[in-house]
Amino acid sequence: MNLIVAVDKEWGIGYKGDLLVRSKEDLKNFAALTTGKVVILGSNTLATFPGGRVLKNRVNIVLHPSEDYAPEGAIVAHSIEEAVSISNQYPSEDVFVIGGASVYKQMLPYCNRAYVTKFDKSYVKDAYFPDLDADPAWRLDKVSELVSSQADGQECNFYFTEYVRI
Secondary structure: OEEEEEEOOOOEEEEOOEEOOOEHHHHHHHHHHHOOOEEEEEHHHHHHOHHHOOOOOOEEEEEOOOOOOOOOOEEEEOOHHHHHHHHOOOOHHHEEEEEOHHHHHHHHHHOOEEEEEEEOOOOOOOEEOOOHHHOOOEEEEEEOOOEEEEEOOEEEEEEEEEEEEO
8 A cells, every 4th residue: 555645844744724735746746646546535635625526537435434424436434444444455556545644644554655745845734744754664765856846836846755664
């Protein structure tokens, strides 16, 4: 199983329920990696998508504790264990955990590869991803060239990185 996340210099991932920064190149990379695949996400993350709708051209497994929760086009899992069980029906390399913070934290032990967009800047944040550089169970495997982009009317620089579980 994989995960995909965008972080700032202190491994921040969000502020007030939204992404820290929206870069066209990062969003294109996200789409390229996850389209046609399986994504696992929390219901709060789903609520931030346009219209609160699932991502197109993907199997969306959405975590929510309520039996009454039934967003159109989603497979609902009521626990981490159920999400893992459902995802086991698919090749593990086709499954991507996409957030939010609590889902990342709970699903991290099941993941073997992490696609991390690392922004070279600090942002105001209130949600974090575990620092894989400080985790001896993970090793940085690939780093792209520096990407310079525009996001929210400002220049931003970042790297596409990949970590693997040791």
